Amino acid sequence: MRELPLKNVLSAAGATLSERFGAQVVSRCADAATEYKHIRDAVGLTDFSHIQAFRIPEEKAIDFLDTLVAGNVAKTRYGRVLHTLIANDNGELCADCYVANNDTEFILLCESIVDDAALRALVMDSGGADAGVVDLNADHAILSVDGYKAWAVIKELFGADVLGLPYLSIENYEFEGETIRLFRAGKTSEFGYTLLVPARIAESFFDKLTTLVKAQGGGLCGVDIHSELRLEGRFFNIYAEGVRAKDPLQLGLQWMIDFDKGAFRGSEAIIARRSAGIKEKIIGLRTESAAQKLDIGSEIYAGSEKVATITASCLSHVLGCRVGLALFPVSIAFAGLSFSLGKDGPAVQTISMPPIMPRSLTVKLDEM
Amino acid sequence: MSVVSLGSQQSIIDRRAKVINTFKEELIRRLNLPYTPDDLHEDVSLLGAGLGLDSLDALEIVLCVENCFGIKIPDEDISVLRSINTIVDFVIAEQDKKGGAQ
Numbered sequence: 031m032r033e034l035p036l037k038n039v040l041s042a043a044g045a046t047l048s049e050r051f052g053a054q055v056v057s058r059c060a061d062a063a064t065e066y067k068h069i070r071d072a073v074g075l076t077d078f079s080h081i082q083a084f085r086i087p088e089e090k091a092i093d094f095l096d097t098l099v100a101g102n103v104a105k106t107r108y109g110r111v112l113h114t115l116i117a118n119d120n121g122e123l124c125a126d127c128y129v130a131n132n133d134t135e136f137i138l139l140c141e142s143i144v145d146d147a148a149l150r151a152l153v154m155d156s157g158g159a160d161a162g163v164v165d166l167n168a169d170h171a172i173l174s175v176d177g178y179k180a181w182a183v184i185k186e187l188f189g190a191d192v193l194g195l196p197y198l199s200i201e202n203y204e205f206e207g208e209t210i211r212l213f214r215a216g217k218t219s220e221f222g223y224t225l226l227v228p229a230r231i232a233e234s235f236f237d238k239l240t241t242l243v244k245a246q247g248g249g250l251c252g253v254d255i256h257s258e259l260r261l262e263g264r265f266f267n268i269y270a271e272g273v274r275a276k277d278p279l280q281l282g283l284q285w286m287i288d289f290d291k292g293a294f295r296g297s298e299a300i301i302a303r304r305s306a307g308i309k310e311k312i313i314g315l316r317t318e319s320a321a322q323k324l325d326i327g328s329e330i331y332a333g334s335e336k337v338a339t340i341t342a343s344c345l346s347h348v349l350g351c352r353v354g355l356a357l358f359p360v361s362i363a364f365a366g367l368s369f370s371l372g373k374d375g376p377a378v379q380t381i382s383m384p385p386i387m388p389r390s391l392t393v394k395l396d397e398m
Numbered sequence: 399m400s401v402v403s404l405g406s407q408q409s410i411i412d413r414r415a416k417v418i419n420t421f422k423e424e425l426i427r428r429l430n431l432p433y434t435p436d437d438l439h440e441d442v443s444l445l446g447a448g449l450g451l452d453s454l455d456a457l458e459i460v461l462c463v464e465n466c467f468g469i470k471i472p473d474e475d476i477s478v479l480r481s482i483n484t485i486v487d488f489v490i491a492e493q494d495k496k497g498g499a500q
Contacts, residue, residue, distance in 0.1 A: 113447070197446045217447070264441055264481070282439025285449050290432055307436065314441060332404050364414045365440070365483050367407050382483030383441035391476065 032146055034079045035171040035229050036236055043240075043250055045077075050253070050269065052145030053080035059250035066255055066347055069218055070389075073177035073248035075239055076256065082125075082140040082149055083166040083226060084158075091136040094161035095129055098153065098295055099138075100278070102288035106131045111198040111213060114286045115278055116140065116152065121299030122276040123283075124152060126268040128215060128224075130200040137200065137211060137226065139172070141268050156295055171232035173225045173239065176256075178390050180221040183242045188212070192223075205238075206231045218256060219263030219388035258344040261353060264314065264384035270342035271312055271355050274326075279308045280357060310357040312341065313365065314383035317352040320345055322376050324352040330378065331370045337362065338369075348386045354378075417467070417486050424462045425482075429455055440483040448481075463489060 032053045034040065041047065046058045056077045059065065068074040086094060095103040101114030108131050116125040125142035142149045146167070153163055175183055184192045188203045195201060195214040203210050208228040216222010227235050243249065253269075260267040266283060275281055278300065289301065317324050330338040343354035358380070365382040404411070422435040429451070431438075442448040445456060456479055460471045463485060469492045471478050471485075478488045 113450075198450070264443070265447065282442055284433060284437040284439065285442055288432070289437075304437075311439065362404060362411065364411050365487070366410050366414060367404065382481065382487050384443070384480055384484075387477040387480065 032080075032167065034077055035232050036077055036079070039233055039236060040077055040250075045250065046252065050080055051143055052147075055080045056250075056252045057254050058252040062255060062258070062345075063347070064249070065251040066258065068248045068251055069177040069220055069255065069259060070347070071178055071247070073175060073179045073183055073243050073246045074251035074255070075236075075243045075248070076174045076176065076251045076253065078172040078174045078224060078253075079167070079170075080253070081172055082142060082146060083170060083172060084138040084140075084153065085164045085166055086136045086138065086158075087162045088134050088136065090157075090161040094157045094163075095136060095138065096291065096294065098156040098158075099127055099129060100287040100294050100297070100300070101129070102291050103129055103131075103136070104291075105288075108133060109199055109201065110196075111200055111215060113198060113215075115283060116142070116149075117278065117294075117296030117300060118152065119296055119299070121278070121296040121303065123268065123272055123278055123281070125149060126266060126272065128198075128213060130211070130213060132200050132202070132211065137166075139213070139224070139226075143268055143273055152295070166226065169229045171227045171229060171236070173227060173236065174216070174222065174256075175225070175239065175243070176216050176218045176222040176251075176259075177220050177246075177248055178388075178393075179246045179248070180216075180223055181393075182246055183239065183248075184212070184223050186242050187238070205235055210235070217263070217265035217267075218259040219265070219384070219386070220259075220390040221393075257342075261342055261344045261355065262346050262348065262384070262386055263388060267342065274341040275312060275357055277303065277308070279303055280311050282312060307360075309360060311360055311363045312355050312357050313363045313380055314385065315354050315356060315369075315378050315380045316346070316349065316385070317371075317378055318376065320351050322352060322371075324354045324371065324378070326354075328371055330356055330358075331373050331375070332362070334373060346385065353381070353385060414486060414490070417489055418482065420466050421462065421482065421485065421489070424466050425459065428458050428462050438482060440486070441481050443481055444479055444485075445476075459485070467493070469493070 045056045106112040112129040125140040128139040130137040211226040213224040324343040338356040
């Protein structure tokens with residue numbers, strides 16, 4: 031198992047550590063309600079060092095990355111970040127990625143459902159060795175600052191210029207003589223910043239961030255609360271629905287794919303399935319109340335007929351009920367329908383996603 | 399698969415499918431999106447994440463709804479623009495206020 035660079039600091043702070051696809055992760059730092067409140071109302075600091083990070087020198091980066099990922103890297107302007115995916119040769123999802131055009135380099139961040147060795151093999155086998163790919167995990171930590179007030183923490187660190195960064199962009203900042211790569215990104219529906227931090231300064235940077243986060247009324251979080259926030263905000267979560275339904279088309283990820291560019295890893299299989307038309311697709315649903323269960327793997331019925339299986343589920347603190355995702359036959363994959371959970375079980379209703387309106391959407395940072 | 403067991407809900411499906419298809423075709427045409435209607439999942443985020451449309455595109459979406467359905471989205475109500483499905487919910491609710499499906 032690949033251990034987190036800050037595991038001792040995090041353990042001392044009360045973090046619960048576990049494993050995700052061969053990498054150590056921080057599952058929780060407090061109870062779910064507290065962590066949820068940190069991010070929705072203030073700011074949460076989460077260690078994301080389990081995700082895989084690579085640096086590719088600019089010279090051969092575009093050609094290499096465009097044969098690896100499904101999105102169009104050549105169209106990604108300087109300073110911008112492309113949100114896309116990596117598939118295997120069968121067109122099945124392997125990683126949810128950010129590809130950042132950072133002047134003399136490209137940075138590839140991968141949330142993958144294969145371990146480090148398998149992802150590295152996929153990257154190298156697609157021309158990574160020739161392109162000069164460097165694995166950054168050995169000497170970097172990755173931290174995520176998310177929440178309604180996340181911008182205030184980052185502004186305090188790096189100055190007011192950060193408020194002008196658009197969603198999906200990258201910028202370099204200095205801290206104790208080292209370069210920190212800052213991604214304006216996030217999948218919680220609130221403001222989000224991902225920081226790629228050299229290991230030499232990771233501990234002092236983490237301490238500084240922790241102080242600033244607490245000053246805003248926030249605190250440390252684990253990855254489990256991010257899964258709940260992603261579902262509530264209908265951000266794709268490769269660690270939930272992505273594990274159980276690996277077809278990017280069924281998952282509604284066509285927006286991550288450029289069907290008009292040349293071949294990329296898995297493109298033949300994906301394009302063939304697109305031409306044939308998908309038979310199932312993932313949609314959202316909710317229970318009547320928070321007390322009603324909506325367990326992953328539970329079956330959804332229309333009368334006496336089984337029509338779907340739950341692939342992701344969480345408590346929606348905003349709606350006061352459980353929300354989930356399930357793969358439905360396309361002929362009935364519509365919001366506003368009633369089904370039962372199990373034969374003759376309690377009612378569930380398909381819903382439009384995202385079901386909530388985050389407060390961060392009403393804040394205009396560039397006007398502050 | 400048969401949807402007979404869905405009974406009376408078939409009318410909800412038919413109505414929603416009609417609004418979705420009309421909107422998607424117009425959206426793709428207006429914004430020159432490189433996708434087919436089937437490629438656009440109804441829950442994909444329209445602004446920022448997902449399709450990554452900007453504020454100018456948002457104006458086009460508002461015009462798109464007005465053109466397709468004769469319904470105006472209030473300027474201050476950006477929550478409607480979260481996804482195709484939330485727009486369709488708004489359209490159907492407004493149609494109902496005006497006196498039923500159109």
